[in-house]
Each structure stands twice: as structure tokens, then as C-alpha cells.
Amino acid sequence: MTKPVRPILWIPGPTEVRPEILAECSRPMIGHRSKAMTVLQERLDPHLKLAFGLADGSDASVAVHTCAGTGLMESSLLGVGPRVLCVVNGSFSKRFHEIAVALGKQAVKLSAPMGSQVPFAQIEQALSQQGPFDALTIVSNETSTGVRTPLSELAALTRKFRETMVLVDFVSYIAGAPIDFDEHGFDFGFAGIQKALALPPGLTVACASRRYLEQAKTRQSRGFYLDPVKVFAGHAERATMATPAISLYYALAQELEDISAGVTLPASQKGKTGRAAWQARFDEHTRMQQVTEAWAASNGLELLPAPALRSTTISCIQAGDLDVPAFLAAIKARGHELGNGYGDLKDKTFRIGHMGDHTESRLAEMLQLADDAIAEVRGARARS
Ligand SMILES: Cc1ncc(COP(=O)(O)O)c(C=O)c1O
Incomplete structure (x- = not known):
């Protein structure tokens, strides 16, 4: 070498990031209210649905927002009620809890030492004995410790507490392992694009269940730039609330299309x-x-x-x-x-x-x- x-x-x-993807970022600029931008946004959805593992006929929605992953972490919490259970087993799940506190939520923290995960029995006990909770926050893949949460076991547990919205950070998980968002009954998932999607940072992709978005609409004080209802509506209507990072949209579209076409796979898998x-x-x-x-x-x-x-x-x-x-x-x-x-x-x-x-x-x-x-x-x- x-x-x-x-x-x-x-x-x-x-x-x-592959050079051909970096090259996408240097395409000439287009207006963010132009037909070309609509076409660019339309290229994303079929592949984002595969990335989040949506079921056929799913009523969940996907979205893209111009911000770091932390932005959508905050956004996810803006659409839920005040009582939040935060599973903390590393630096990024700690941040999720800190944001809940900063937003004035009544956040209950369940902690595990770095390198481990809070036992599911302990999460179940908290949900049943200290609940009902409006939402549960969890990081699927703690980048700080390399700990992955087994999603099927998480889902088997959270399915018993349907009053609780399940908010999952997929920042270093998406495109590296299956999410199966619908099958697992998750309500809000988000991920920056700079990890296993192999893109420059600056955009966050997200997925929300129908019930999350319906309930979020009934909540007051959802902020503005990170209002989850605005974020998802802006994407669905191809009318983002503010000027998006258009260059990164080109890169995202190309990378997603390449993944779906098997372009990035090794020769044996082509x-x-x-x-x-x-x-x-x-x-x-x-x-x-x-x-x-x-x-x-x-x-x-x-x-x-x-x-x-x-x-x-x-x-x-x-x-x-x-x-x-x-x-x-x-x-x-x-x-x-x-x-x-x-x-x-x-x-x-x-x-x-x-x-x-x-x-x-x-x-x-x-x-x-x-x-x-x-x-x-x-x-x-x-x-x-
Ligand atoms: C698991 C996880 N969550 C959240 C974040 C924050 O993402 P960002 O730096 O894009 O805000 C990171 C960043 O490394 C992360 O690894």
C-alpha cells in the first residue's frame, strides 16, 4: 500500500469519504426553492426508507435537516411530553439526558458504567415503577465506548409500554447495521451522515412514526429551527424552512443511490x-x-x-x-x-x-x- x-x-x-462523493459537493449551486432541488430531495426518500429499514406500506416519515446530529437529538425531545426516561451508558447518551434537562423535562436518568449497557430488567423496572413516561431516550451505538444496544431486546421491552415514545440515536449505527424501525416500534430515529454513511458532516437524517408526529403537533413550545413538525413537513413538502446545505444533499443522494445499487460493496458481493x-x-x-x-x-x-x-x-x-x-x-x-x-x-x-x-x-x-x-x-x- x-x-x-x-x-x-x-x-x-x-x-x-470517497473522492467521487466529495466531487458531488462541488456541483454548481441551485436555488433551494427550485424544481432541481425538489428533484434532488425526491432522490433521497426511497433509500432513506431502506437505511431506516421501514416496512413496506409503512406510515413512518423520513426527513433530512441541515444540522449536526445533536440538533435532531434536541428536536426529538421537542415533540414529546415532560416525563422522559434517559438511558445513559456513555458520552452521547449523557448528552441526550443533558438536552432533556436543558429543555426543562422531568428527566429520570438510568446510568451504566462506560463500556456496558443498562440492563433491560432495570429499564423495565423504571418504566413500570416510575412511569408512565412520555418518552425514553437511548443511543443505539455509543461511539464513545463501542457499545451496541441489541435493538430486538430493546423493542421487546418498549412494546410493553406503548404510552412511551421511543427516541433512538442512530448516529454511528445507521448504514452499519439493520434498524428495522417499524418492526421494532420506534418513534423517532436520527443520525448524522458523517459515520457509517461515509459523508462529510452537516446533515442529519431522521425517521418518525405517525403517532410521534401526530402527538408532536398537539404540543406547544416546539421551538422553531428544530421543531420536529416543521422539519418533517419541510422535507415532505420539499420546502425546507431555511436554506439547506445543498452541496451535501448532492453527496447524500449519490451515496445512498450507490449503497442501494451495491456500488460500494466488495467484489464478492457485487x-x-x-x-x-x-x-x-x-x-x-x-x-x-x-x-x-x-x-x-x-x-x-x-x-x-x-x-x-x-x-x-x-x-x-x-x-x-x-x-x-x-x-x-x-x-x-x-x-x-x-x-x-x-x-x-x-x-x-x-x-x-x-x-x-x-x-x-x-x-x-x-x-x-x-x-x-x-x-x-x-x-x-x-x-x-
Ligand atoms: C452516538 C452519537 N450521538 C450523537 C453525536 C453527536 O453528533 P454531532 O457531532 O453530529 O452533533 C455523536 C457524534 O459523534 C455520536 O457519536
Whole structure:
């Protein structure tokens, strides 16, 4: 592999963006109230429905909004009542709770240590004994720790509490694993596009159940720019409330079309389209997780989360005896950038974002160089 002029990104977002997608961002500008913009928006919906895994005939709606993922995190809470149960097991679920508090919600926090998830029995107990709650907030994939919440188990639980709207952060999950939004009975899901969708940051995609939007319309004080009713109506009517990031819409449309056409799949999977192509993308992410886990073990390193909670998009690996800053510098010198641990986990863990348009074979090449980097760092320590 020749050394690139800048490191290839394997950080947990933003992820590597293909040059042909970056080229979409430099298309000439169009008016956001023009026919061309309507056509551009219309290109998105069929693929967003696949990304969120909507059932045929679903009455859920998809939308795109120009803002960071945090914006739609806030938006999701603007459409629900005051009593919110927040599941907190990492930095981004903590943020969800902080936003609920900032919005004046009566937010009840259920916490688990970094690297784990709040046991479902504990969530069920809170819902039944401290409820009824208007909404539950949860992060499907904690980017800070590489913990993935098993969605089927979550759904089996939340289905028992239909008075509670289920608001799910899919920021580092979407396009890396199946969401099955309707089957799981979720009410609001959102994701920035800079993770497993492999796009530059700046847009957020979202999905809302019919009952969420109907109930949101009855609520007062929904803000303005993040009002979920305005966000979804603006998308449905192809009339966004403010000037959108048109360049990113081009990139999003192309990437979604490419995923659905199987363009981004490895050669062995080529020819798959539609749902099959999305499933093949998810499978590639699962394989990348397995390869990373095996690589970590071969270097005497362990992932932070328990096996059942390991994310298919991000591996958070415990440092053990490894000097994380030295290792990250050594792999960067070989042309690849990995992520340090997040917040309190900095230097105690490092993270590999094996997601987006990366493939198992590219990952294997990078991990071979990571072997060299580890040997160099451990060798230097042994000599010192
Ligand atoms: C799981 C998760 N939720 C929310 C966010 C916030 O997204 P943004 O930085 O686009 O606001 C991030 C960012 O990394 C994230 O990983």
C-alpha cells in the first residue's frame, strides 16, 4: 500500500469519504426553492426508507435537516411530553439526558458504567415503577465506548409500554447495521451522515412514526429551527424552512443511490441491489468487527464491551500495556489515523471506526500496518 499524502481515516467519525462523493459537493449551486432541488430531495426518500429499514406500506416519515446530529437529538425531545426516561451508558447518551434537562423535562436518568449497557430488567423496572413516561431516550451505538444496544431486546421491552415514545440515536449505527424501525416500534430515529454513511458532516437524517408526529403537533413550545413538525413537513413538502446545505444533499443522494445499487460493496458481493445490497453492507460491517476483534486478541488486547454488546461499526479497545499516543502516532506515520479514547477513556482505550465505505480487505491491510506500529511501540518501551 503506498503511503497517502494524508492519513486514511479510521476514526469514529467523520469517516473516509470517497473522492467521487466529495466531487458531488462541488456541483454548481441551485436555488433551494427550485424544481432541481425538489428533484434532488425526491432522490433521497426511497433509500432513506431502506437505511431506516421501514416496512413496506409503512406510515413512518423520513426527513433530512441541515444540522449536526445533536440538533435532531434536541428536536426529538421537542415533540414529546415532560416525563422522559434517559438511558445513559456513555458520552452521547449523557448528552441526550443533558438536552432533556436543558429543555426543562422531568428527566429520570438510568446510568451504566462506560463500556456496558443498562440492563433491560432495570429499564423495565423504571418504566413500570416510575412511569408512565412520555418518552425514553437511548443511543443505539455509543461511539464513545463501542457499545451496541441489541435493538430486538430493546423493542421487546418498549412494546410493553406503548404510552412511551421511543427516541433512538442512530448516529454511528445507521448504514452499519439493520434498524428495522417499524418492526421494532420506534418513534423517532436520527443520525448524522458523517459515520457509517461515509459523508462529510452537516446533515442529519431522521425517521418518525405517525403517532410521534401526530402527538408532536398537539404540543406547544416546539421551538422553531428544530421543531420536529416543521422539519418533517419541510422535507415532505420539499420546502425546507431555511436554506439547506445543498452541496451535501448532492453527496447524500449519490451515496445512498450507490449503497442501494451495491456500488460500494466488495467484489464478492457485487450485483446485489436494494434491500439485499443494504444487508450486504451490514454483513461487511459485521465481518470488519470480527476481523478487528481477532486482530486485537492476536496482539493481547481486549475490547472494552462484553461480546454481546460489541458494535459492528466501532471497536473500542483497551490499551493494556500499549502506549496509546505513541501507537496512534506510529500508525499515523504509516498513513492511517485511528481514534483515541473519548473523554475519560482517552489514552486508556483507542477506537477503530471500521465503517462506512471501508471494506474487510482494506481493514486487513491497515491492521497489518497496525501490527508493525504496535511492535515498534512495544519494542521502544522494552529498550527504554
Ligand atoms: C452516538 C452519537 N450521538 C450523537 C453525536 C453527536 O453528533 P454531532 O457531532 O453530529 O452533533 C455523536 C457524534 O459523534 C455520536 O457519536
